[in-house]
Amino acid sequence: MMRGTNTLIGAVNFVTFLISIPILAGGIWLSAKANSTDCLRFLQWPLIIIGVAIMVISLMGFAGACYRLAWLLRLYLFAMFFVVTALLGFVVFAFAVTDRGQGQVVMNRAFLEYQLSDYSGWLKDRVSDPGYWAKISACLREGHACSKMTRYSRDPTTGLLVPESPDMFYRRNLSPIESGCCKPPTSCGYTYINETFWAAGAGMVVNDMDCTRWSNDQQSLCYQCDSCKAGVLASIRHSWRKVSVINIVVLIILVIVYVIGCAAFRNAKRADNDEPFGENRMSKSRPSRFQF
Numbered sequence: 001m002m003r004g005t006n007t008l009i010g011a012v013n014f015v016t017f018l019i020s021i022p023i024l025a026g027g028i029w030l031s032a033k034a035n036s037t038d039c040l041r042f043l044q045w046p047l048i049i050i051g052v053a054i055m056v057i058s059l060m061g062f063a064g065a066c067y068r069l070a071w072l073l074r075l076y077l078f079a080m081f082f083v084v085t086a087l088l089g090f091v092v093f094a095f096a097v098t099d100r101g102q103g104q105v106v107m108n109r110a111f112l113e114y115q116l117s118d119y120s121g122w123l124k125d126r127v128s129d130p131g132y133w134a135k136i137s138a139c140l141r142e143g144h145a146c147s148k149m150t151r152y153s154r155d156p157t158t159g160l161l162v163p164e165s166p167d168m169f170y171r172r173n174l175s176p177i178e179s180g181c182c183k184p185p186t187s188c189g190y191t192y193i194n195e196t197f198w199a200a201g202a203g204m205v206v207n208d209m210d211c212t213r214w215s216n217d218q219q220s221l222c223y224q225c226d227s228c229k230a231g232v233l234a235s236i237r238h239s240w241r242k243v244s245v246i247n248i249v250v251l252i253i254l255v256i257v258y259v260i261g262c263a264a265f266r267n268a269k270r271a272d273n274d275e276p277f278g279e280n281r282m283s284k285s286r287p288s289r290f291q292f
Ligand SMILES: *[C@@H]1O[C@H](CO)[C@@H](O)[C@H](O)[C@H]1NC(C)=O
Pocket: 150, 163, 193, 194, 195, 196, 197
């Protein structure tokens, strides 16, 4: 009698097992990306944990269905409920902490620039906390976040490799980290020499603390600038939004799976309760009461 139900739960769990793979992949993608650019290692953990949890839970449901273990199926539904709730919480949290903050368009520049005042809330406080920022900026420096943006072009007269011309640089698309951390803000009026070397202009207006924080020392650059913190926040926002799209799709599928699982389990239990006490299960063959 539980065969139909178990086949269904087994099949459904195979699907959830498959679902856990992209979640886990998303977490691992984030951690690989975090190491190279964002330097925020705490972000991928919620995803990896949820991915592993779904994987374990679906194996549990699969085993419960195969070996007809009602207690395991009950545990499975219970655990599944927690995972759905946690995933929902994570999606809401990810959108809530990244609700604000866009790059700013600058005149005659293809890249956007980032301002810390455009951001607010928990994530901003976390990133701009001095202790935490020291770790992030050290990681950016050690990861050579800025030296990767160096590009050369060949000088037509001498044939030597020289830095890109200012015009070419201004037409580039820079990542939020490159724009915020590797060059001074455009409004400071520095003159481009190469990507990470800028000469102070004649009548410079210092309208921004970041203008004085900028240093041509290749170990300092703008790593202490507010624009760098804003660049990191923009980068996180971008990654979290991408991952949240995966999570929303997964959440919808999991809710469907959960509803099917609950209905199947309830049917199985009702069928168990209907069974007359003391009946000889082994010898009696009965028609299946529940068709799936
Ligand atoms: C940029 O220019 C400065 C000064 O000319 C030079 O010391 C530095 O090596 C250059 N950086 C790169 C990446 O070419």
